[in-house]
Amino acid sequence: MTTATVPSLNTEFEVFSKLETNDHEQIVFCNDNSTGLKAIIAVHNTVLGPGLGGTRMWHYGTEQEALHDVLRLSRGMTYKAAISGLNLGGAKAVIIGDSKVHKTEALMRKFGRFVENLNGKYITAEDVGTTTKDMEYVNMETNHVVGLPESRGGGGDPSPVTAYGVYMGIKASAKKAYGSDQLGGKKVAVQGIGKVGMHLVELLHQEGAEIYVSDINEENLKAASRNFGVHVVNGDDIYALPVDIFAPCALGAILNTENINALNCNIVAGAANNQLANEDQHGPMIREKGILYAPDFLINAGGLINVYSEHTGYNRDNAMRDTENIYNTTLEIFSLAEEKDIHTQHAATILAEKRVQDILKVRSTY
Numbered sequence: 001m002t003t004a005t006v007p008s009l010n011t012e013f014e015v016f017s018k019l020e021t022n023d024h025e026q027i028v029f030c031n032d033n034s035t036g037l038k039a040i041i042a043v044h045n046t047v048l049g050p051g052l053g054g055t056r057m058w059h060y061g062t063e064q065e066a067l068h069d070v071l072r073l074s075r076g077m078t079y080k081a082a083i084s085g086l087n088l089g090g091a092k093a094v095i096i097g098d099s100k101v102h103k104t105e106a107l108m109r110k111f112g113r114f115v116e117n118l119n120g121k122y123i124t125a126e127d128v129g130t131t132t133k134d135m136e137y138v139n140m141e142t143n144h145v146v147g148l149p150e151s152r153g154g155g156g157d158p159s160p161v162t163a164y165g166v167y168m169g170i171k172a173s174a175k176k177a178y179g180s181d182q183l184g185g186k187k188v189a190v191q192g193i194g195k196v197g198m199h200l201v202e203l204l205h206q207e208g209a210e211i212y213v214s215d216i217n218e219e220n221l222k223a224a225s226r227n228f229g230v231h232v233v234n235g236d237d238i239y240a241l242p243v244d245i246f247a248p249c250a251l252g253a254i255l256n257t258e259n260i261n262a263l264n265c266n267i268v269a270g271a272a273n274n275q276l277a278n279e280d281q282h283g284p285m286i287r288e289k290g291i292l293y294a295p296d297f298l299i300n301a302g303g304l305i306n307v308y309s310e311h312t313g314y315n316r317d318n319a320m321r322d323t324e325n326i327y328n329t330t331l332e333i334f335s336l337a338e339e340k341d342i343h344t345q346h347a348a349t350i351l352a353e354k355r356v357q358d359i360l361k362v363r364s365t366y
């Protein structure tokens, strides 16, 4: 069957061309004057299952910025779920506003109504600027929410599971780079010792690694020094530190040209989302420098695996066991990257896209 080509629209907003670029399925713009809610829900791909992804509340400078963020993050969720073998699609939501000023029960519940209207195509969870308490408000209006407190039958804070997955990714990287996954005596620099970073430091400490940390939060630095005997490093000095492993666990987009040039390590493996400032430019650059990069969306998937387990009947032991598999998948991706002579993030993307395409074929045949 042939279909007539839909002519390109001449519009200054270019929303559809943005959706076309990464093949997004659906965008919902949510507005409610009474609560001040302005949100965007982006459903990237639901071939593998309903799109699951957290709700980020952030004081974006412009609407374009918010749209850009939600499109980028929702696509990342598709890859994260696909590569982790979960029957989930990719989606994400952003609420425009300052979470410390604009967030109210009514606003979160109104947002929950919009989630409910999608009939399960989108499942939400907490993210930057939202909490498990906010998800309880959302849950008053819809059941399509995960990341609820343990007291409400949820999995609670997913950070320890995320940290465990990152730890598995670090061990697999050490296996590849050094021939052994033992981390005792290895020098590891952790940037950002918040919820995930602190749990990671604990796991590294238990294995006898020599740990260096940086953070802008003095309390976190004091706690890590007291509990795990870490060395504290000043701000951006962490990039050039001569270590075996650098674990970014604070901000995204830190692997830019300047920081990659400064790096003095064999492995980069951490929890932060979207670490490569520009995948096509900085993926190859880090590889050419001889540094092994563990793809972020693979090794930080423990949190998603944890909430997925909540969706199907929560069990922390199962979530930890499934997260352990990140070790094997990381090694598989390193082999694929070597075989195809490409950078590791590219290899991870190929593997994730392949799973979506394979299942799409299953769905379209009898």
Ligand code: NAD
Binding pocket: 158, 159, 162, 191, 192, 193, 194, 195, 196, 197, 214, 215, 216, 217, 220, 235, 249, 250, 251, 252, 271, 272, 273, 300, 301, 303, 304
């Ligand atoms: P968090 O907010 O608890 O911790 C972040 C830490 O980084 C804080 O201690 C903060 O003070 C510190 N920080 C901020 N700017 C810094 C800087 N310039 N230098 C050094 N430290 C700085 O967040 P989290 O939940 O631990 O998540 C950490 C990262 O992992 C984020 O990028 C997040 O998106 C990602 N991630 C988290 C999870 C999860 O389960 N929490 C899952 C997947 C990905």
